[in-house]
Amino acid sequence: MIAMLILLAIIVAVILAIVGIYNSLVRLRNQVDNSWSQIDVQLKRRHDLIPNLIETAKGYMQHERGTFEAITQARSQAMGAKGVAESGKAEGILGAALGKFMLTVEAYPDLKANQNFLALQEELSSTENKIAFARQSYNDQVLFLNNKTQMFPSNVIAGMFNFTKRDFFELENPEEKNVPQVKF
Numbered sequence: 001m002i003a004m005l006i007l008l009a010i011i012v013a014v015i016l017a018i019v020g021i022y023n024s025l026v027r028l029r030n031q032v033d034n035s036w037s038q039i040d041v042q043l044k045r046r047h048d049l050i051p052n053l054i055e056t057a058k059g060y061m062q063h064e065r066g067t068f069e070a071i072t073q074a075r076s077q078a079m080g081a082k083g084v085a086e087s088g089k090a091e092g093i094l095g096a097a098l099g100k101f102m103l104t105v106e107a108y109p110d111l112k113a114n115q116n117f118l119a120l121q122e123e124l125s126s127t128e129n130k131i132a133f134a135r136q137s138y139n140d141q142v143l144f145l146n147n148k149t150q151m152f153p154s155n156v157i158a159g160m161f162n163f164t165k166r167d168f169f170e171l172e173n174p175e176e177k178n179v180p181q182v183k184f
Contacts, residue, residue: 021157028145032166035138036084039169042131043078043091049127050075050098053120057101060111067104071097084167091131098124135169142166 054068061067074094081090102121111117146165149158157163 017153018157021154022161025145025148025154025158025161025163028141028148029163032138032141032145035134035141039087039131039134039138042127042134043087046094046124046127046131047075047079049120049124053117053124056114056117056120057105057108057111060108060114061104064104067097067101071101084169088170095128139168142168 050071054071057064058068071094074090074097078087078090078094081087105111105117105121145163148154149163149165
């Protein structure tokens with residue numbers, strides 16, 4: 001009788017451990033998905049701001065057509081990107097195109113003084129900061145999930161219920177990884 005109670009207690013403990021691990025994996029997976037959606041919201045905001053910024057600048061920068069076309073093309077690619085890896089690559093290209101655009105703006109003092117342009121530029125800068133924080137949060141959540149799916153004993157439960165490793169959001173454009181240099 002005591003052996004049966006001990007066996008029953010062990011079975012209940014194992015079941016509770018499995019349920020606990022499963023629930024923590026579900027929570028982590030949902031946190032990763034939520035973090036990705038936060039990035040997506042900020043990227044949408046960024047994509048919406050870019051055409052307004054370009055239109056404001058076009059009047060001042062008539063002969064910079066190639067710059068505008070590069071940004072427009074990069075924005076289209078970024079909006080059509082699917083998944084974390086493709087988004088990382090496309091957003092890196094878009095970031096580099098925007099960086100070149102902002103450097104070009106420096107040659108146009110009238111444009112830099114335009115209130116609409118300054119407001120849009122501030123919005124874009126704020127959005128870039130929010131994107132950076134959202135990327136960091138996403139990567140933190142991916143790290144937690146990946147650790148849980150790869151460490152014993154939770155990796156056994158993760159394998160049983162098809163919890164898989166997620167990709168980090170990484171910049172694939174080497175230009176965006178480099179720190180800009182300011183020279184006077």
